[in-house]
Amino acid sequence: MEYRKLIAEAVAAKESAYVPYSHFRVGAAILTRSGEIYSGCNIENASFSATNCAERTAVFKAVSEGRREFEALAVNGDNGDYLPPCGVCRQVLAEFCDLDTFLVILANSEEDYRVMTLGELLPGAFSRESLRAGGTSGDEK
Ligand code: THU
Numbered sequence: 001m002e003y004r005k006l007i008a009e010a011v012a013a014k015e016s017a018y019v020p021y022s023h024f025r026v027g028a029a030i031l032t033r034s035g036e037i038y039s040g041c042n043i044e045n046a047s048f049s050a051t052n053c054a055e056r057t058a059v060f061k062a063v064s065e066g067r068r069e070f071e072a073l074a075v076n077g078d079n080g081d082y083l084p085p086c087g088v089c090r091q092v093l094a095e096f097c098d099l100d101t102f103l104v105i106l107a108n109s110e111e112d113y114r115v116m117t118l119g120e121l122l123p124g125a126f127s128r129e130s131l132r133a134g135g136t137s138g139d140e141k
Contacts, residue, residue, distance in 0.1 A: 003074065003115075006031050007107040010074040013039035013054065020044060026054035026077040030062055033069040038062035055089035059096065068096055072103040074113070082106035082114045090122040099125060 006029050014027030021044050029039040040057025052060075055075055062070070073093065077083035083106060085093070093102065099119035107113035119125075 003072070003105050003107070003113060004110045006037060006072060006074040007076065007105060007110045007113060009037050009039045010054075010076045010107060011109075013041045013058070014076060014078070015041075017041040017054070018043045021046075021048065024078050026075065026083065028054040028058040028073055028075045030055075030058045030073040031071045032062060032067045033071055034067075036062075036067065038065070038067070053086055053089050055085050056092050059089075059092055063096065070097050070102060072105060073097075074105040074107050076107045076109075080108070082108060085121065087122075090118070091126070093118055094122055094125045094127060 009029035010027045012027065013029060014025045017025035019025055019042060026042045027039065029037050031037055038058050038061045040054050040061055042052065042054045043057060044051045055073060075083050075085055085104065097118050100117060102118040104116050104118055104121055105113050
């Protein structure tokens with residue numbers, strides 16, 4: 001798929017950002033393997049640590065609708081440059097997305113973007129494999 005539509009959805013999602021504290025809007029959109037797009041914005045909270053990033057909003061919306069297989073995510077922020085997803089969002093993506101093939105599109109616009117694999121963004125990821133040595137298969141649920 002071409003990235004333009006995914007980027008456009010990420011940019012549009014920024015409009016719903018709830019950012020009374022940082023005034024820094026972020027939008028994201030994730031593409032499922034079956035071609036659906038789920039978008040999300042950042043949602044802040046007076047208790048700052050309760051803030052949810054745009055990327056996680058998009059992933060959680062998709063997973064809560066029964067989607068677990070993804071191809072790519074586009075992200076766009078108010079920073080005026082390629083916005084790198086935070087570490088927590090990278091970890092959440094790694095739960096569902098293949099490190100070698102899942103693409104993260106850091107987009108300034110539909111014409112100006114940078115594409116990275118999730119593995120490039122999160123080398124040495126902690127995963128369900130990492131849990132095995134501790135005596136749990138990680139496959140219970
Ligand atoms: N933020 C995101 O939505 N995604 C990121 O990957 C980085 C940070 C949000 C969280 C908070 O609302 C604001 O940007 C400033 O950190």
